[in-house]
Amino acid sequence: MKLILGSKNPTKIRACKAVFPEHEVIGVSVASNVSPQPSTDEETRQGSINRALASISSKDADMGVGLEGGVMLLEGRLYLCNWGALVTSNGDIYTASGARIELPIDFVPELNSGKELGEIMEAYSKKEDVRSNEGAVGIFTNDIVDRSEMFTHVMQLLRGQMEYWSR
Ligand SMILES: O=P(O)(O)OP(=O)(O)OP(=O)(O)OC[C@H]1O[C@@H](n2cnc3c(O)ncnc32)[C@H](O)[C@@H]1O
Numbered sequence: 001m002k003l004i005l006g007s008k009n010p011t012k013i014r015a016c017k018a019v020f021p022e023h024e025v026i027g028v029s030v031a032s033n034v035s036p037q038p039s040t041d042e043e044t045r046q047g048s049i050n051r052a053l054a055s056i057s058s059k060d061a062d063m064g065v066g067l068e069g070g071v072m073l074l075e076g077r078l079y080l081c082n083w084g085a086l087v088t089s090n091g092d093i094y095t096a097s098g099a100r101i102e103l104p105i106d107f108v109p110e111l112n113s114g115k116e117l118g119e120i121m122e123a124y125s126k127k128e129d130v131r132s133n134e135g136a137v138g139i140f141t142n143d144i145v146d147r148s149e150m151f152t153h154v155m156q157l158l159r160g161q162m163e164y165w166s167r
């Protein structure tokens, strides 16, 4: 079985391979058709669905997966949010959200000025390419949960739902 993931980000590819070890996993660049930095739960979820649909139609595949990171405000606090979507070749769509953790509120003006979280995280942590490594979740959990592990959980939720509903 062939699974196309709508990203070349290594944290997302690793998560897909960990949860579908028996399948061929191929990462391709697709458009999310939402902003580069989604800023609500709704937009982040939609980005994951758009990526999953674009992935499955980009190649002859059995499954398409989209994983999307975003930010959102809740009660005056800023959170990192994460969503995933899996589509099957018969058109079924499964969705799941991942962990949300709090980000520094000082990030809001920078995000509002159009910066992406990936760029803000590099300046904040003085590390390069945080988005392809531990991620914001890794930095702000003291490396207890990294971005790949967080997306692995989302992938488990997606696979589990697909298996349950196609029994
Ligand atoms: O190549 P893609 O798949 O697009 O991977 P990405 O790292 O850009 O990830 P997303 O598009 O899903 O995330 C949207 C934006 O939020 C940033 N982002 C999301 N989660 C992050 C995290 O845990 N650490 C650092 N940046 C993060 C990311 O770099 C983007 O600027």
Ligand SMILES: [Mg+2]
Residues within 6 Å of the ligand: 036
């Ligand atoms: Mg991106």
